[in-house]
Amino acid sequence: MNYDLEDDETLTAYHEAGHAVVAHALGATIDSMQLWGEADEFLPDRFGDCRVNWGRVDPNLDWQRQREIMTYLGGPVAEMIYRSEPLHPALYGPWQDDWAKAMQTCDEIISDPQRRTQLLEKIIVTLHHHLGRDPYWPAIASLADELAAHEQLESDQIAEVLTFWIR
Template identity: 45%
Template sequence: MDWDWEPDEDETHTAYHEAGHAIVGCALGAQIDSVSLSQASAYDDALPRRFGDCLVNWGRVDPSNTWQQQRELLTILAGPIAELTYRNEDADEIDEACWAMDWAQAQQCVSAMHSDSRKQARTLQQAVGRLKTVIAQPPCWPAIAALADELMLGDEIDGEQVAELVRFWFSRS
């Protein structure tokens, strides 16, 4: 019997993307309600080919608290940066069209932080630079890889499983 088959690259990229959101969000203090990949797009042409979901719960948020805004921004951008890191691609220029929802959320977040467009651009650039460094190293990268592997098994991952991964990998550093 031949059990060799091609892995679905889109599914793998999506798994790393969603794992990036979940691990960084959890490490920054969010409660992750769930993380999943959806197979619905395989049956419905109206849906995007790649689809994943990470439900991040910050609890009670004070929109004027800079630290809360920063950690939300980092969590939003962590998905694309984790995916680019997995692909071994340069994250200097995020393709806004590829991650339109993430980018729109990041823009909304950063515009709440700064009214000046130059400060917004600088804040986004700094966040991406910081994430490129943090995500590519332990303990973040092994935690993201472990969660991505779990996601590709097909089941929804609950927040406690994400928190356990973060505790395990971050306690080793």
């Protein structure tokens, strides 16, 4: 895929849409999405932001950790698919924060760093397989288009797009 520097917003929109689609498919509500997230008490300045609401869950349960790991990696995978480039999130600067969060969350499940890396790489392959197909890719593309057009989306706008594609 050919794109120029002007498409940074498009790449970010696909990235954030990947997070949102994975989280939605796994049962979360997406509170908001925006391009160009500013630093706050939890996160540094960033290209974009997707606020995921899991509701009342125990964050110490492995199944919740697994949902969070897949959501962290959903952004880089969606961008990989859009770019048609198999970049590794640990090595590509803009995705290193997503990788670090996935590694940290996975540390509670698997303490051995090599086995943890292998698991996360398997998750990336699985996500790549699923997100590149219906209904996930059309949902990602539609949500990315909306985000690129409006720069910020609220929960009702996001839910309208996601529930159209993913029931």
